[in-house]
Amino acid sequence: MDTIDQAQPSAVSADDALDIAISVGRELLHAGGEVHRVEDTMTRICTAYGAAGSEVFVIPSMIMADVVMPDGTRAHRMCRVWRTYQHLARLEGINALSRVICASPLPRAEVMDRLAAIRAERPVPRWLCYVGGVLATGCFSLFFGGTWRDGLCASLISLLIIIAERHPLIRVAVNDLGRTALSSFAGGILAALAVAVGLGEHIDMIIVGTIMLEIPGLSFGNAIRDLLCGDIMSGLLRFIEALLRALIMALSYMAALALTNLLWGGAVL
Amino acid sequence: MSSDLIMLITGVLGTLGFSILFYIHPRRLPLACLGGLLTCAVYLIVNRFVDGDFIPNLCAALVGALFSEICARVFRVPASVFTTPCIIPLVPGGMLYRTMSCAVQGDLHGAVQYGMTTLTVALGIAAGIAVGSLLTMLWVSVCKKQPSRRSGDP
Numbered sequence: 293m294d295t296i297d298q299a300q301p302s303a304v305s306a307d308d309a310l311d312i313a314i315s316v317g318r319e320l321l322h323a324g325g326e327v328h329r330v331e332d333t334m335t336r337i338c339t340a341y342g343a344a345g346s347e348v349f350v351i352p353s354m355i356m357a358d359v360v361m362p363d364g365t366r367a368h369r370m371c372r373v374w375r376t377y378q379h380l381a382r383l384e385g386i387n388a389l390s391r392v393i394c395a396s397p398l399p400r401a402e403v404m405d406r407l408a409a410i411r412a413e414r415p416v417p418r419w420l421c422y423v424g425g426v427l428a429t430g431c432f433s434l435f436f437g438g439t440w441r442d443g444l445c446a447s448l449i450s451l452l453i454i455i456a457e458r459h460p461l462i463r464v465a466v467n468d469l470g471r472t473a474l475s476s477f478a479g480g481i482l483a484a485l486a487v488a489v490g491l492g493e494h495i496d497m498i499i500v501g502t503i504m505l506e507i508p509g510l511s512f513g514n515a516i517r518d519l520l521c522g523d524i525m526s527g528l529l530r531f532i533e534a535l536l537r538a539l540i541m542a543l544s545y546m547a548a549l550a551l552t553n554l555l556w557g558g559a560v561l
Numbered sequence: 562m563s564s565d566l567i568m569l570i571t572g573v574l575g576t577l578g579f580s581i582l583f584y585i586h587p588r589r590l591p592l593a594c595l596g597g598l599l600t601c602a603v604y605l606i607v608n609r610f611v612d613g614d615f616i617p618n619l620c621a622a623l624v625g626a627l628f629s630e631i632c633a634r635v636f637r638v639p640a641s642v643f644t645t646p647c648i649i650p651l652v653p654g655g656m657l658y659r660t661m662s663c664a665v666q667g668d669l670h671g672a673v674q675y676g677m678t679t680l681t682v683a684l685g686i687a688a689g690i691a692v693g694s695l696l697t698m699l700w701v702s703v704c705k706k707q708p709s710r711r712s713g714d715p
Contacts (some may be wrong), residue, residue, distance in 0.1 A: 325581075326641060340597070378645060379584040384638045415586045426579025427568035431575035436655055500655045502564055504575075505582075508652035510645065512679070534657075542661030 306367035308400050309341035309357045312520025314371050316390055317348070317355050319407055321373050323382040327351065327518060327526040333390045340394045350525045352376055352533075375468060378510070381415040418458075425454040425505060436492060445492035446501030449482045453505060469540055472506050476541045478504070480548025488556060499545060504539055508534035567652055572601035572650035577670025592632055593646035600625035601650040614678055616649050616687030619692075625651075632670040634697075653682040682684050 317334040321327075330350045338346035338359050347358045355371040389406055398406075398418065416424075430447035434440065453475045456462060462471060479502045486492040512534040519527030585593055611617055618619065625647030626640075633640040649696035656679040661705025663671035 301687025324641070324645075325639065329639060329641075380589070380642045380645060381582075381586040384586055384589075384642055387639050388637075415579060416584050420581055425579040426578070428582060430574050431571040431578060432654075435571040435575060435650070437564075486616050500658070502692075503578075503658050504654050507654035507658055509652035509657055510649070512657060513652060513683050513686045513690075514649065516683050517690055520691045522689055535661075538657045538661045539664070542658060542665045545658075546662065546665050 293407040304341045304397065304400075306343070306359050306365045308356055309338055309343055309361070310367040310369055312341065312393070312400055312403050313337040313346075313348075313359070314355060314357060314369060315404065316386060316393070317350065317357070318371055318373055319336050319411070320357065320383065320386050320390075321350065321352065322376055323386060324376055325380040325383055325386075326514070326521075327523045328521055330355070330357065333387075337390060340397050342397075352529055371392035382410060385410040391393045395539070406522065421458075422451060422454055425450050429501040429504055432504045433497055436497065436500045438497030438501065442492050442494055442497040443501065445498045449479055449498065449502050450505055452482065453479060453502070469537060473536055473540050473544045475506060476503070476544035477548045479547040481552060484549060484556075487545065488552075495549075503541060503545075506537075508537045512538075516551055569598070569601050570606065573598045576601075576646050576649045579649045583645060585642065585646065589636075589638075589642060592683035593643060594634075595641055595649055596625055596628050599628055600647050604651060614681045615685045618682050618691025619689045621651055622648055622686040623693050624689075626690045627696065630693060630697040633644075640694065648686050648690070651682070651686050653679045656682060 310321075313334040316337060317330045321330050325333075327350050334348045334357060335346050338348075338357075341362065343359045344362045345360045345486065349356045353373055355373060356369075358368045359373075360366050360367065360399075383534045386407075389410065391401070393403065396431075402415060426447040429450035430443040432445040433446035436445070446527060456478070457471060457475055462474070463526045466474065483492065483495050483498040483502065486498060492498050511530050515527050515530035515534055517527075521527075573594055577594050579595075580590060580593045600621040600714035603624045604617050607620045608617040626644055629640050629647055631641045632638075656675055660672055660675040660679050663669075663675055
């Protein structure tokens with residue numbers, strides 16, 4: 293990145309430098325940044341604040357970092373990160389902030405203020421998220437060979453699921469995998485219902501569309517990319533997480549279809 | 562041919578939808594959709610001439626990754642802001658689901674078959690992205706050897 297020529301970082305203590313680096317790194321990881329990007333950004337920030345050396349280790353659920361200042365003071369800290377998701381606009385904002393920090397180190401309070409401002413930003417209005425979900429599932433139902441009626445069913449079902457998932461009751465009370473299980477089960481029931489009512493034509497095509505909301509296909513790809521980049525630990529963790537989530541989805545859909553089969557006596561499938 | 566056209570159109574619209582779900586900044590939407598179109602088109606073209614799952618996905622992801630790296634350098638944002646939307650049409654979501662659904666039903670043969678396909682596709686995508694960023698890194702380091710061509714860089 294950019295060279296530092298006007299920096300006067302001597303006033304920053306090891307604790308402050310580490311605090312700033314960890315705050316930025318945590319937000320970056322939170323927003324879906326790659327592991328090596330987080331490690332790289334944190335190392336650069338430590339250097340920008342005048343660290344003589346820094347060691348950073350990141351996996352998707354944890355950050356560990358150690359900083360040594362030229363006067364020999366050290367700081368060591370670890371930081372647990374509970375969940376990561378894709379938030380591309382935030383990724384962009386934090387990256388811009390870290391560029392600013394590396395070019396001319398900001399005071400600690402200002403970095404925290406700017407991070408809070410980035411976190412508060414809502415670049416995509418809520419209704420647009422619903423439109424996005426409807427568009428995505430409907431289109432992928434058609435993409436995999438469904439008819440337009442299947443696509444319509446997938447869209448309607450996904451709209452219901454997204455609205456339910458963003459309800460505070462479910463968002464707070466249920467953890468990530470539990471939410472996946474619930475929405476998959478609901479998706480299976482609703483898909484069977486849509487076919488039974490006569491709106492949808494192929495139940496598997498409706499399901500293929502609606503699963504795209506939850507299926508960890510992207511994290512599966514990211515896991516293998518991490519492995520190829522040499523981040524073996526985080527690659528393995530993401531790999532297992534993706535497999536587990538897909539397994540839970542499959543189980544939930546199977547349970548939903550078995551239940552509807554019982555209720556309607558197998559007329560649906 | 563017409564099914565290819567449907568896949569192209571729905572692939573791009575699906576990319577648009579998922580980009581919104583991934584909270585992309587609205588000003589990046591047009592380029593994200595262009596990237597989705599690009600990878601989808603490359604996949605369909607290469608798939609026509611080459612058998613198997615690995616090579617078409619590799620080529621499509623590679624083109625998408627190069628496109629993303631260029632956009633990322635131009636707008637000074639992380640490359641994954643563009644790579645993530647670009648590879649959405651390739652993502653083996655349905656395959657992963659079918660693998661697990663076979664496994665749950667006790668169809669071991671089907672599970673292995675779908676599982677291998679899923680793995681191949683994911684490997685192709687990941688390799689394409691890795692090669693793309695590797696090429697960009699090489700290109701950047703070659704450019705930096707020539708002194709002061711972009712010394713006014715902010």
